[in-house]
Amino acid sequence: MTAAARSDPIEGLLDAIGARLPGPARPREEILTELRDGLLEVADANQRRGLGHGEAVQLAVRQFGDAPTIAAAFWPEMAAARARRVVFGLFVTGPIVVALWIWAARSRSLGPESGVFDSSLSHAAAVLLIAATIGCGIWAIIAAGHAPLWPHIEPQMALLGAAAMGGVAVVADLAMLSTLSAPLASLPGPVHQVALAAAILASATRLILTSRASRSCLAMRTMT
Amino acid sequence: MHAEAVKGHLDSILLASLEPQPLHGYAIMEAVRAGSHASFDLPTGTVYPALHRLERAGLVRSKWSTVSGRRRRTYELTDRGRRRLREERQSWKLFSRAVSNLLSGAPAGATP
Known part of the structure; x- marks a missing residue:
């Protein structure tokens, strides 16, 4: 006090x-x-x-x-605010992290001939992850309110949507870290350590923060 | 009148109190008290979460101002809020007429 x-x-x-x-x-x-x-x-x-x-x-x-x-x-108000904050953070950081990986890949001349990006399976997985992230985010924003079309949706669903979006983002970051960092570090060519380090750092930071945010959203759902 | 009795109608009461003009939380309480001839005297703190809920539903909007050095949030009805209020009024008329008929003791089928 x-x-x-x-x-x-x-x-x-x-x-x-x-x-x-x-x-x-x-x-x-x-x-x-x-x-x-x-x-x-x-x-x-x-x-x-x-x-x-x-x-x-x-x-x-x-x-x-x-x-x-x-x-x-006031719990619904705070729940909606938490969900909106998490979704906003993920929507903003997502393109930044992807852009850093693209920068790292280009700096190592990692084109289709390298084989890293040549798998239709990895393309499908990437599209699926992006679609799932955006879908969960839109659901969370709708449930978080200021959406008069669906006022009956409870803020618990906003927290669930935000937590799910965080979960998908964690999977996406883990996938980028595990599939891209090793080939980028081992390939011959001009060394752009800064680009690679920035991409790894961004993904790892987002991974930690997103895990924490998702857990806090799930924990908040039990506080009603 | 007990606060619990008002609870189910709080949203309509708040919308009605905002119909003439935008008001801040305490002024809304005063409008409700005056409009009900002091029958409704809610705990002040219950009004604010209800206003936030109405704002999330798009029925009211709020804006901040500074009055005598204090930051103050003022609420006003949206178009959607005005429509909802009209619907609530209509539904309340039907409900109150039905309850009045039942409580008046008039025999079923008799016209008032």
Whole structure:
């Protein structure tokens, strides 16, 4: 508990609510800012009715409701925000990681003659992975709300979609790391260690962050 | 009136309170209290999650402003929200008429 929360019942209540709101910081801060304004308005109104400042604030906190109930009511909002954040991150980083691998491949003159990209099976797998990633992402965004066509879809489905998208992205990164890094490192030709290192680093970083994000989405589904 | 009794109608009540003009959370509470002649006195904190749910459903939209140094979120009805409110009003009229008939003790089949 912060010093402000110890001395101010309003900040104490907001701290208690904030501690029960899982998910990205920005929507949490926006919720707390809005609730703070509401609490101060109630306290002001209580003062206008003749109460002293301390009593008006205490009453405002009591009138507001208890922290667990309010935080639980905001769970869908936070779940949708978490799902949107994960999907956005994957949609942004996906093309960057692929572009780095293409850069690494070109820097090693890795054309069709090398045999690495010459398999129709690997092409099909790549198309399947990209389609699955985009499909899961679209599903998650629809379920995360701001999609009036399907308002009945619960935010749990958004979290599931985001976690599934993360899972597919992990498979895609593992596939790129395992199938491309060895041939790129062993092929003769001009050495572009920077390109290869950047591609491996990007894939490995995304792999770790995506695994963590997917697990947190799945964990959040159980918090309802 | 007990908050639980209002719960099932909270969305319609909030949409109706936003019909005349955009309002922030506390002003919505006050509008509900005044409009119900102080019959509905909900715990203030329950209104905000409901407003967020309505926004996710596309029935209201919100914007931030700064008033007396405090950041404030104001809500207004969307076109979809206005349509929903019209539907809810129609459905409430039918429902309340039916319940009134039943509770009035008038014999079945009698015209009011």
